[in-house]
Amino acid sequence: MSIITRAGKNTVPVPATLVTDTDEAKPKRASVLGFGGWLASLWLILISTSAIVASWLPLDEPGITDFTVLANNSPPFEAGHVLGTDEIGRDILSRIVYGGRVSLVVAVGVLVIGMLVGGTIGLLAGFLRGKAEVVLMAIVDIFLAFPALILLIAIVAFLGADLFKVVLGISLVSIPAFARIARATTLTFSQREFVLAARAAGATRSRILVREILPNVILPLLAFGLLVVGIAIVAEGSLAFLGLTSQETISWGGMINGGRKPLQLENVAHTAMIPALVMFLTVLSVNMLGDRFRAAFDVKEAAL
Amino acid sequence: MSDPRPGRRLLTASTGHDGALLEVDDFRTHFDTPDGLVKAVDGVTFSLERGKTLGIVGESGSGKTVLARSIMGLLIGKNVIRSGSATYNGDELVGAGKSQLRALWGTEMAMVFQDPMTSLNPVMKVGRQITEGLRYHLDLPKGEANEQAMQLLDSVGIPDAKRRITQYPHELSGGMRQRVTIAIALACGPKLLFADEPTTALDVTVQAQILNLLNQQQRERHMAMVLVTHDLGVVAGRTDEIAVMYAGQIVEKAPTHSLFANVRMPYTEALLKSIPKLEQPSHTRLQIIGGRPPDLIHPPPGCRFAPRCPYAQPKCHTEPPPLQEAETPGHLYRCWFPVGTDAGREALAKNLAHHVPAAEAAVTGDPVMAAKVELADVPGGGV
Numbered sequence: 019m020s021i022i023t024r025a026g027k028n029t030v031p032v033p034a035t036l037v038t039d040t041d042e043a044k045p046k047r048a049s050v051l052g053f054g055g056w057l058a059s060l061w062l063i064l065i066s067t068s069a070i071v072a073s074w075l076p077l078d079e080p081g082i083t084d085f086t087v088l089a090n091n092s093p094p095f096e097a098g099h100v101l102g103t104d105e106i107g108r109d110i111l112s113r114i115v116y117g118g119r120v121s122l123v124v125a126v127g128v129l130v131i132g133m134l135v136g137g138t139i140g141l142l143a144g145f146l147r148g149k150a151e152v153v154l155m156a157i158v159d160i161f162l163a164f165p166a167l168i169l170l171i172a173i174v175a176f177l178g179a180d181l182f183k184v185v186l187g188i189s190l191v192s193i194p195a196f197a198r199i200a201r202a203t204t205l206t207f208s209q210r211e212f213v214l215a216a217r218a219a220g221a222t223r224s225r226i227l228v229r230e231i232l233p234n235v236i237l238p239l240l241a242f243g244l245l246v247v248g249i250a251i252v253a254e255g256s257l258a259f260l261g262l263t264s265q266e267t268i269s270w271g272g273m274i275n276g277g278r279k280p281l282q283l284e285n286v287a288h289t290a291m292i293p294a295l296v297m298f299l300t301v302l303s304v305n306m307l308g309d310r311f312r313a314a315f316d317v318k319e320a321a322l
Numbered sequence: 323m324s325d326p327r328p329g330r331r332l333l334t335a336s337t338g339h340d341g342a343l344l345e346v347d348d349f350r351t352h353f354d355t356p357d358g359l360v361k362a363v364d365g366v367t368f369s370l371e372r373g374k375t376l377g378i379v380g381e382s383g384s385g386k387t388v389l390a391r392s393i394m395g396l397l398i399g400k401n402v403i404r405s406g407s408a409t410y411n412g413d414e415l416v417g418a419g420k421s422q423l424r425a426l427w428g429t430e431m432a433m434v435f436q437d438p439m440t441s442l443n444p445v446m447k448v449g450r451q452i453t454e455g456l457r458y459h460l461d462l463p464k465g466e467a468n469e470q471a472m473q474l475l476d477s478v479g480i481p482d483a484k485r486r487i488t489q490y491p492h493e494l495s496g497g498m499r500q501r502v503t504i505a506i507a508l509a510c511g512p513k514l515l516f517a518d519e520p521t522t523a524l525d526v527t528v529q530a531q532i533l534n535l536l537n538q539q540q541r542e543r544h545m546a547m548v549l550v551t552h553d554l555g556v557v558a559g560r561t562d563e564i565a566v567m568y569a570g571q572i573v574e575k576a577p578t579h580s581l582f583a584n585v586r587m588p589y590t591e592a593l594l595k596s597i598p599k600l601e602q603p604s605h606t607r608l609q610i611i612g613g614r615p616p617d618l619i620h621p622p623p624g625c626r627f628a629p630r631c632p633y634a635q636p637k638c639h640t641e642p643p644p645l646q647e648a649e650t651p652g653h654l655y656r657c658w659f660p661v662g663t664d665a666g667r668e669a670l671a672k673n674l675a676h677h678v679p680a681a682e683a684a685v686t687g688d689p690v691m692a693a694k695v696e697l698a699d700v701p702g703g704g705v
Contacts, residue, residue: 211441218396219455219506220428229454233445 055310058303065300069118078109080116080268093288104289105276113268114296120258120269121251121300124185128250129243131189136196137239143197144204145227155201162194167256174257179264184257188250199242203235244308248301255297270297342369343546344393344514349406349416351385351392358619362388364570365406367645368563372513375540375547377557377578379593380567383615386550387436389567390516394431395423410514429459431514432507434536437523438499442491448475448502449487455509474505478535497528501535508539515540515547521556533560554593558582563652566590569616569626572645576653586648586655586662589627592684609687612680612695625658630695632684633659633669 051059068075078084084099084107094102094110101110143154161169173187207213208231216230257263258271265272270293277290351363363385370376378386391397393408395415408415410426435441443451452474453467462470468487475483478501491499500520507515517536521529537560540547551557557564558578565575566587574587585591595609613630616622622629628638635658643658659669673681683691 211435211437212443214396215433215435215441215503215506216443218394218427218433219510220424220426220459221454222424225458229446230443234443237445 051307051310054306058306061299061303062307065118065296066122068115069122072112072115072119075115077112077115080108080112083107084109093286094292101292102288104273105279110273110289110292113273114270114293116268117270117273117293118296120181120254120267121297123181124188124250124254125247125304127185128189128192129247131185132192132196132246133236133239133243135189136193137200137235139193140197140200140202141204141227141232141235144201145208145223145231151201154197158194158197161190162198166191167253170253170257171260171262174262179262181264181267184254184263188253191253192246192250195246196239196243200235200239203238204231207231207234238312241308241312244304244311248304248308251297251301251304270294343372343411344370344548345407345409346393347407347409349389349393349408350404351388351397352403352405354401354403355619359403360618361570361621362618363392364621366565366567366570366572368565368572368575370514370546370548372546373541373544374563375537375549375561377561377564378548378550378567379552379554379557379564381552381593381611381615383618384567385570385618386552386567387518390433390518390548390550394427394433394516396433428455428512429510430512431516432510432512433516433518434500434504434507434520436519438496438503439523441503442499444491446490447487448489448491448494452487452502452506452509455506459510470509471505474509475502478502478505478508478539479531480505496524497532500524500528500532504532504535504539508543511543513545515545516550517547518550519552520549522552529556536560553597554590555597566593569621570618571626571656572654573627573657574653574655575645576648576650576655580648580650580653584648584650584653584662586653586660587627587657588631588633588659588661588666590655591661592630592632595684607687607689610683610689610692612683612692625656630680632673632678632681633657633661633666634673634678634680635659635669 078099084103092099092103092107094100096102099109099111101114104110104113139154139158143151143158170187170191173190174184177183177187213226213230216226221230254263254269255271255274258267258269259275261272261275263269263272273293274290274297277286277288277293346366346368349363349366350361353360353362366389368376378389380386388397392402392404393415395418397404404416406416410431413422413426415423415426442448449468449471452471453462453464456462456467456470457464471487472483475486480486480498480501486494486498491502494502500523504520515536520536521532524532533556536547536549539545549557549561554564561578563575564578564581565572566581566589567573568589574581574585574590576584581590582594585594589611592609592611596611598606598608611630616626616629622639624637624639624641625631625634625643628634631638637658641658643656645654645656647654648660657666659666670681670685674685679691679694682688683695
């Protein structure tokens, strides 16, 4: 456009289509999720709802061996089992759905405990500064210095292997990361002028912490938390795979472990592969959503 | 400091002890840093009555923001050392406890900050940010507070207040946001308002609107206002009195009209000269002040402006000039060879004869000369 007008005498009439084209091409309202994000959320919704209502679904008992099937490890779509049976003839679909419960509990548990405990530690350290910060962050750093999986194995071996203790263990390992993120964000926002403005308006320290800083810290913390959830699910899977969790609990990691031996046989890869794939997709979805969430949040930050 | 201050006695006499809302006397704010004591505010004295506006002018680093925040008691940290006296309605602010200050903040004194982009909470709706103070300080019920918030937005010139209170700060323009911060500052009806460079972060077109708004609110509410800025043009038509700050001290203070009519301090003159004027032909070089503000840890022993001053004489480099009164009442300045006097003219002529860079730069507007001032200012630099 500008080139044409600058040409002066040799002005070419601009075709109407060109003008209207650019005018009408309104940018689509950018979706926060995107296509991949929608798929990811659909998958997560499917996994979590089926896990929650598993008892009411027309599924086989996950712990019962189907003796009508002659061979164990029957492949999918055979003998009335949609995803086949595992090494001792149990329905894989049913075990996947019930195993989702463990992953769900781990995800929610670690997110809640991590954000509550880690977030509080970080928030206090970043806001109070001084001696409180030194002490709190020293404890956090000590925990960070341990190799996570080894610490986790030690905790589980020490406390016991039921689901509650596994969640507690994974949370404990993830608390330092939450604390550091919360502290860093708190430090940034404490320096912002609106905190000073709140002080100048006569707000007390606790009020500033809860009303001004906390709402700003919670969003990045949640975005980070979603990424931690993926790691937590894998961590539980690893423990189960290593046989360190209770054998009675149906878990994807345990299923992979169970399918490990028959892998050497022919045509029975599905016993390990199906739970592995489900876990892979779940963690991928969680990470993707976490990423989208963070990106959406960052854009909003930049626009400020 | 045994700095003789003949102006102080006169000042209190002219304003009357009971009348002044804010009285600041030999007020100092120093920062204890690993490099030494930074004397950000070093002996400032002024008083301000209700309904009056004081403009505090100075370049970056002259201590004007620190002064405003320190008077209010907003500076925290173990390394902040405040001394001297600042009284609000007779109550001493220096050394006042947190709860004492909190009782004043918001309801008695408030502050409008420089950058409306950062002085609003990004995750809180505009309405709630305004009503918070109302509900917290004045115990207004939710509905009444909302009503009041809409009235406030209306009074600061934000149309469609009903929609605006449900919006987040990022949905508003810079000027709008500054209007919101003003509304928040005014919410609980303070008697003293500090405006800390309220227009620096805004477009020029919006600047005038915001300043007029502040002025109008100040008049309507009969507040005392301290308007901090680096722009003499901003304070020219909008203040009753102007204090020019340099290196933590007030170097000239006068009623607005007499300051512009009768500049005494070379620094004020240099600031005035550095404002581009409409009647100048286009492409006129901007007049700059050569050199940099002094090191506030080791300020020059004499006049703090001497190293950059076109009028500076040997005396200026060794003896700090006291704050003295000019012929016009209430006009105080800190200079041995003031502008517009015979002594000043003589000093400038002497400096020109000796080709002192600061003097030549000031007279010719030559940036090369101004750069030489800068070089001379660097320890060990030399010309």
